[in-house]
Amino acid sequence: MQPASSNVIENRIIQAVLSEEISPGERLGEKDLGEIFGVSRTLVREAMMRLSSRGIVAVSPRRGWFVIEPTVEEARETIEARRSVEIGLLMTQKNISAEMIKQLEAHVLEQQRAIDENDLGRRSYLLGHFHVHLAAALGNSILANILEELTTRIVLIATLYQSKADAQQSCDNHRRLVSALRKNKVKDAVKIMDAHLTHLDKALSIRKKMKPRSADQLRGKASFVP
Amino acid sequence: MQPASSNVIENRIIQAVLSEEISPGERLGEKDLGEIFGVSRTLVREAMMRLSSRGIVAVSPRRGWFVIEPTVEEARETIEARRSVEIGLLMTQKNISAEMIKQLEAHVLEQQRAIDENDLGRRSYLLGHFHVHLAAALGNSILANILEELTTRIVLIATLYQSKADAQQSCDNHRRLVSALRKNKVKDAVKIMDAHLTHLDKALSIRKKMKPRSADQLRGKASFVP
DNA sequence: GTATTCTATCTGGTATACAAGATTCGCCGA
DNA sequence: TCGGCGAATCTTGTATACCAGATAGAATAC
The missing domain is CATH 1.10.10.10 (Winged helix-like DNA-binding domain superfamily/Winged helix DNA-binding domain)
Structure with a gap:
């Protein structure tokens, strides 16, 4: 090595x-x-x-x-933090270039491929990193960094609490989100994001213990x- | 030592x-x-x-x-990041307890005192940390951490670019913000915050070089x- | 006087040494 | 068989040693 x-x-x-x-x-x-x-x-x-x-x-x-x-409390805080950051991100964004939309759509396609091919590691990675790409696409690398931190923790939370937010649904949400952005329907995008995170939050109640x-x-x- | x-x-x-x-x-x-x-x-x-x-x-x-x-570009990104986070924070907050409002008001009074007493270091510290307290008051320690990071950078930016956002105005804005929160006027609070950050962003154009x-x-x- | 090169020195980059708390496991006794 | 005790071992905590790149300053050449 x-x-x-x-x-x-x-x-x-x-x-x-x-x-x-x-x-x-x-x-x-x-x-x-x-x-x-x-x-x-x-x-x-x-x-x-x-x-x-x-x-x-x-x-x-x-x-x-x-x-x-993370404890349940910390998990909820993390999800809430992400909600704030992502909604704030969507609401304060000015304009998103067609080029960026294309990149995001390509990323969603990659996600779908990973799901279809049942490539679990890659699937988890891409689904999480989509939000980082989103922040980067909206032109703010600092928010992208923050979101990387938050999504990494979210993955840990999802693993720990076995949130059953299945991959396909997440991918669909991402697709709808990009679609809303393409049509410049910010309010719709916010709604989709909000619902997505609320779903994640709800799924948290089912606790599962892992053996390290x-x-x-x-x-x-x-x-x-x- | x-x-x-x-x-x-x-x-x-x-x-x-x-x-x-x-x-x-x-x-x-x-x-x-x-x-x-x-x-x-x-x-x-x-x-x-x-x-x-x-x-x-x-x-x-x-x-x-x-x-x-920070370069001008990074400075703008930091301000935008803070805008996203703080607006998201205000928009997704559910309820703020009277106790917390009181704490925030007390903090604003401390800020005013530091200004009146011309205690520059303490003034800078309190004005920056108000936003950290805000996030904490709204019940999210993770967002508070993120805001601490961002406000620290903002202080550096303000020093570097000699942004003339004078302390009294910042303090007044904080007072108005808390007042809006007390009346549960979230939209007003968002407006105040947005204007505050826009002001900061505008002030950025005046560049000043520092000798390290x-x-x-x-x-x-x-x-x-x- | 100015530019250049060379060397002494300073700084961080990385590995290692040693200390001390935590853990493990076997031994012993009841 | 079960529980407690102690030494051997393992792990991080902190300091130090040594290396190489960067810097500064003096000596030198022009």
Whole structure:
């Protein structure tokens, strides 16, 4: 394994979370990750520090780093935060270029393909990252960053609480959203987004407990290796 | 100087930025900070990693860490991001308790006092943190965190571009905002917020160049020491 | 006097060393 | 068989060592 920078580690872990390769509550040992990425604990630690700042992992003193397991309360707050940000994003957007609409439509098609091909990791990744693309398309990279943070947490929440928001429905919502944007019907877009998140929020009531995987299993995941 | 954890360092630096004790472009050397806080470079580095993840500082390889100097484009994006978040926040809020209204009013009074007493650092700090309190009052700590990040950057932007949004006007806007919230006039609140940010955005055109202070001067600032 | 090159020094980048708390597991006793 | 106790081990916490790139300043050439 050739060495990787701490940035690479950080991004790889976010990607792994979005692809559901890593589950909430999973332990991420510094030593293990160092071996996987071929670097010393120092770089792993840097990546963890940034990830913890983004609310993806948290450290338990002298026990290890763990992927966060949001409580129901935190889950609701995250969904509400996303609702605020996304609705604000839609309401304050001025004009969206035809080029961007096309990109978003292409992204939705990719999502559909991942669903059809039953590519679970890619499916989860694309469905989550659609909203990041949306913010970027509306011309604000800062909001895109914020949304990446929030959607990553949402994926963890969805995994943890087994929200049954099935992929096809999410994809359909995205399609309708882009369609509304193409017609410049902002109000419709807001409604679709609002309903989408309300659905997610409702699905949260069904709790499901997960058994955390051990770090050893993680090492076995070939795809986790960059 | 007794040792401090990396968390303390991080918070202290954010506070220093909010209080305008630290200017954009200022160099923050690992060695210097380590001496100031009485710790090794390791802990300073951890704090810097998290601050960079929050977009407050950036590293120039083998040269040092610097407080970010947003370009005009980034400044506009930050203001737009804040507009989205704050408007979304106001629009999706359900009910705000009388208790919270009181807290916000008390905060506005504190702001006024800082203005009257000409306490510049405290003034800057309170005016910026009002929005963080607002998000917290509306019951979402995640949005509060996001807003802390954004307002910190806004302070840097205001310093850099010498936006003449004078303190008294900001405070008045805050007072009007809380008043609208008390009367449950959400639309008015949104309007006030929107106008406030538009004003900030307009003021951005007047560019002002700053000369960065050296780290030695920073060391001299007794108040920077925890 | 000015431009240039070379070197001493400073800075961050990364790995490693060592300390101390947490965990595990075996041993012992009841 | 079950529960408690202790040492061995594992994990993060923090400091330090060493490297390489960047910088500044002096010496040199013109």
